[in-house]
Amino acid sequence: MTELMDKYQRNMRDLRISVTDRCNFRCTYCMPKQVFNSQYQFLVRDDLLSFEEITRLARLFAAQGVKKLRLTGGEPLLRKNLDVLVRELNKIVGIEDIALTTNASILTKEKAQQLKAAGLNRITVSLDAIQRDVFMRMNDMQVSVDRVLEGIENARQVGFDSLKVNMVVQKGVNDDNILPMAEYFKGSDIILRFIEFMDVGNTNGWNMDQVLSGAEIADVIHSTFPIEPLDPNYTGEVAKRWRYQDGEGEIGLITSVTDAFCGDCNRMRLSAEGSLYTCLFASKGTDLRRLLRENASDEYINEVISELWKKRDDRYSELRGMTEMPLNKVEMSYIGG
Numbered sequence: 001m002t003e004l005m006d007k008y009q010r011n012m013r014d015l016r017i018s019v020t021d022r023c024n025f026r027c028t029y030c031m032p033k034q035v036f037n038s039q040y041q042f043l044v045r046d047d048l049l050s051f052e053e054i055t056r057l058a059r060l061f062a063a064q065g066v067k068k069l070r071l072t073g074g075e076p077l078l079r080k081n082l083d084v085l086v087r088e089l090n091k092i093v094g095i096e097d098i099a100l101t102t103n104a105s106i107l108t109k110e111k112a113q114q115l116k117a118a119g120l121n122r123i124t125v126s127l128d129a130i131q132r133d134v135f136m137r138m139n140d141m142q143v144s145v146d147r148v149l150e151g152i153e154n155a156r157q158v159g160f161d162s163l164k165v166n167m168v169v170q171k172g173v174n175d176d177n178i179l180p181m182a183e184y185f186k187g188s189d190i191i192l193r194f195i196e197f198m199d200v201g202n203t204n205g206w207n208m209d210q211v212l213s214g215a216e217i218a219d220v221i222h223s224t225f226p227i228e229p230l231d232p233n234y235t236g237e238v239a240k241r242w243r244y245q246d247g248e249g250e251i252g253l254i255t256s257v258t259d260a261f262c263g264d265c266n267r268m269r270l271s272a273e274g275s276l277y278t279c280l281f282a283s284k285g286t287d288l289r290r291l292l293r294e295n296a297s298d299e300y301i302n303e304v305i306s307e308l309w310k311k312r313d314d315r316y317s318e319l320r321g322m323t324e325m326p327l328n329k330v331e332m333s334y335i336g337g
Helices: 051-063 082-089 109-118 132-139 145-157 175-185 214-224 288-293 298-310
Strands: 014-018 068-072 097-102 122-126 163-169 191-196 227-229 240-244 250-254 267-270 275-277
Touching (some): 051 288, 051 298, 122 145, 132 145, 145 163, 175 214, 214 227, 275 288
Parallel strands (some): 014 068, 014 267, 068 097, 163 191, 191 250
Antiparallel strands (some): 227 240, 240 250
């Protein structure tokens, strides 16, 4: 198979699949209540890609070089029988890794066991604070941090040994939880990753003044728990790796704002109703659901995917502040992180 390359010679290796646009949290940087309220129109069931449609597309992507799949949302565990989808995706030739990003608040032991048995390899949990009051203020739905920690423990107990926790850091909002989070997960074999507050979508009120840089976060941690840099595990790895000097684990820093990594980006994103996006900060997607439901051939859909990737020249984070940016970026809740 000929390597599929975009205009910057980036290959296509990772497909992120949103299975729902709904979420049980209203995190202020993702689904703020003032926008995503009781009047907001979420997708109806028939608008969502079916598991069969998702599996068909994943198979076509795998045939063109995709090796890794990540299921996202919204909150993907709100989609019923998600283990059924994982089981089908696990059958696809060429797929080497299936991961899930979740807030873990509804990750019961039974659900974790079902996902593990179906072939899910890894789980990443979104957790923006360890202190109860800060966490509830962040999720804005009065969900206790204990529910998330219970979900993480459920995943561990059924055998998920590759767990990561992602913390989006906003200056003046939850940056006082950097050290408490580091202390809580240090020595636990769970990799804690700190994410710079990003300007995804249009509803989160993003302001550069609320961005705490990865370098500043590293300094905060190093002042109490000395750390040192590690080499990446593979080309295109999103997080910069650091390890504790005492050997008690590692952390990651995701620096899309202050130190962009567009040059190695090998990800495509499929929204819950089948629009394909070439960048997290994109404004426009390509409607693959229409092709599926109009009975387009695999060959034709493959050609659409191939041509889209070949024309891909996205590098939003590298250009941020240097040129005029798109005004109507897709929302993170719609496309997944």
